[in-house]
Amino acid sequence: MAQLKTAADLQNYLQTNAIGLPFDETLLPPADSPFNRAIKLKSGRTIGNSLCILPMEGWDGTPDGRPSAFTRNRWTKFAVSGAKLLFGCEAVAVSHAGKANPNQLVLNADTFADFVELRQLILDQHTEQFGNTDDLLIGLQLTHSGRFCKPNSHKTFESKILYAHPYLNGRFGLAADHPTLTDDEIDEIIEQYVDAAVLAQRAGFDFVDIKHCHGYLGHEFLSAVDRPGKYGGSFENRTRYLRNIVAGIQQAAPGLEMGIRLSAFDLLPFKKGPGEVGIPEPADQYPFAFGGRSDGLDIDLAEPKALLALVESLGIQLVCITGGSPYYNPHLMRPALFPPSDGYLPPEDPLLGVKRQLDVTHELKRAFPELVIIGSGYSYLQEWLPNVAQYVLRTGMADSVGFGRMVLSYPTMPADMLAGRSLTRNLLCRTFSDCTTAPRNGLISGCYPLDPHYKKLPEAEQLKAVKESL
Numbered sequence: 001m002a003q004l005k006t007a008a009d010l011q012n013y014l015q016t017n018a019i020g021l022p023f024d025e026t027l028l029p030p031a032d033s034p035f036n037r038a039i040k041l042k043s044g045r046t047i048g049n050s051l052c053i054l055p056m057e058g059w060d061g062t063p064d065g066r067p068s069a070f071t072r073n074r075w076t077k078f079a080v081s082g083a084k085l086l087f088g089c090e091a092v093a094v095s096h097a098g099k100a101n102p103n104q105l106v107l108n109a110d111t112f113a114d115f116v117e118l119r120q121l122i123l124d125q126h127t128e129q130f131g132n133t134d135d136l137l138i139g140l141q142l143t144h145s146g147r148f149c150k151p152n153s154h155k156t157f158e159s160k161i162l163y164a165h166p167y168l169n170g171r172f173g174l175a176a177d178h179p180t181l182t183d184d185e186i187d188e189i190i191e192q193y194v195d196a197a198v199l200a201q202r203a204g205f206d207f208v209d210i211k212h213c214h215g216y217l218g219h220e221f222l223s224a225v226d227r228p229g230k231y232g233g234s235f236e237n238r239t240r241y242l243r244n245i246v247a248g249i250q251q252a253a254p255g256l257e258m259g260i261r262l263s264a265f266d267l268l269p270f271k272k273g274p275g276e277v278g279i280p281e282p283a284d285q286y287p288f289a290f291g292g293r294s295d296g297l298d299i300d301l302a303e304p305k306a307l308l309a310l311v312e313s314l315g316i317q318l319v320c321i322t323g324g325s326p327y328y329n330p331h332l333m334r335p336a337l338f339p340p341s342d343g344y345l346p347p348e349d350p351l352l353g354v355k356r357q358l359d360v361t362h363e364l365k366r367a368f369p370e371l372v373i374i375g376s377g378y379s380y381l382q383e384w385l386p387n388v389a390q391y392v393l394r395t396g397m398a399d400s401v402g403f404g405r406m407v408l409s410y411p412t413m414p415a416d417m418l419a420g421r422s423l424t425r426n427l428l429c430r431t432f433s434d435c436t437t438a439p440r441n442g443l444i445s446g447c448y449p450l451d452p453h454y455k456k457l458p459e460a461e462q463l464k465a466v467k468e469s470l
């Protein structure tokens with residue numbers, strides 16, 4: 001992308017490669033820019049602009065689930081970014097057993113005060129930069145990591161699964177008959193979700209994100225097509241988990257707004273093929289891709305649309321769209337030129353990955369005009385992110401544009417876009433994937449290549465050694 005210096009270069013590249021990615025050639029001045037468009041919620045609250053920070057965890061909490069100085073540093077980046085919607089800040093487990101790594105944050109009675117402080121940190125930092133926080137909406141992403149739980153050791157999965165998966169059980173070291181969560185255990189997890197939401201409300205968060213993406217527990221329910229009992233099989237049963245959490249929160253934390261981050265499409269798991277390029281697992285039929293066609297090779301949004309109709313009927317307005325899973329098809333959700341250490345070389349031009357997320361988000365926005373729909377997966381666009389984002393917002397393909405990796409390398413990019421300033425090119429995320437390779441190898445996450453704070457840590461040397469040994 002760094003080579004595509006002019007709009008004509010980008011246009012030529014897109015045409016040559018038959019990629020129908022829309023973008024605006026020039027950026028509008030701040031007064032006319034859709035970046036500065038406020039979003040009014042049905043609750044009466046206003047989100048001050050149309051830029052959003054996506055949840056980004058750092059694998060850097062304490063073993064008992066509290067934030068560290070690294071965590072506070074990342075939340076400060078979110079606060080000073082200029083975006084007025086923080087969609088969840090980062091994945092926070094509802095129990096120790098539900099953590100995706102030993103350093104994930106947990107919200108419980110013991111850590112409650114830490115979350116009060118984290119939110120206050122955001123308010124203070126945002127006020128210092130922008131004067132007030134009246135139109136800033138701060139969510140907290142609540143999670144249970146299900147199949148990808150690793151609460152005690154970076155090396156050992158302690159998976160909580162809903163069904164035996166034909167590829168993922170084997171891939172992540174589980175026997176085909178690994179026990180599945182019982183309905184009673186699921187009921188307990190739902191209670192933990194509700195308890196965490198009560199604490200989030202008391203800590204002052206504006207909403208909780210009931211995470212349903214990336215292969216974690218909420219997302220796995222949606223594909224539990226052959227699970228017997230009340231939580232599997234029919235669409236109604238596979239969404240019971242969501243409905244019961246929402247009902248529990250409405251009762252125990254009245255007035256707390258909710259959002260949902262959804263993997264709205266999925267495909268077969270990918271693996272390294274010839275030349276280390278990603279290829280899908282071979283299968284004739286694959287019923288486990290929520291939002292996927294029955295062969296697992298393309299998208300089918302019929303069920304995701306049914307889910308969003310349900311979400312809307314439950315009174316949820318905030319929906320953040322993503323896709324797939326970082327564990328088994330990362331190119332879908334995090335288009336990148338350089339794969340993380342557990343990944344594969346991109347099976348497609350990463351711009352196609354960006355476009356897929358744009359198109360799905362657009363189709364869902366068209367079908368649900370009343371929902372506030374946030375898009376993801378823009379970081380690969382690099383210097384062209386503002387031009388694509390402006391087109392998307394201007395034409396109503398989404399209500400808000402989310403920033404993931406970019407906010408790690410260039411935290412004030414949203415503020416620069418909102419003010420119509422030119423970009424600082426040497427801060428642009430170049431999708432090196434170090435922020436994923438590091439945690440996959442037991443190190444804290446961060447932008448080692450571009451953030452001076454991480455560059456000089458001893459972990460940077462360890463990461464270098466890991467990459468050299470690959």
Ligand SMILES: Cc1cc2nc3c(=O)[nH]c(=O)nc-3n(C[C@H](O)[C@H](O)[C@H](O)COP(=O)(O)O)c2cc1C
Pocket residue numbers: 054055056057058089090091141213214261322333334335376377378379380402403404405406435436445446
């Ligand atoms: C280091 C890292 C941490 C992430 N943490 C979370 C998380 O806590 N919750 C979540 O839903 N997604 C998480 N994601 C996914 C991002 O929110 C986002 O969907 C993805 O990076 C694609 O957006 P981008 O192209 O702007 O990076 C993470 C991604 C990365 C690279």
Ligand code: SF4
Pocket residue numbers: 405406408409428429430431432433434435436446447448449450
């Ligand atoms: S390490 Fe930095 S440059 Fe690399 S993908 Fe992450 S944020 Fe982008």
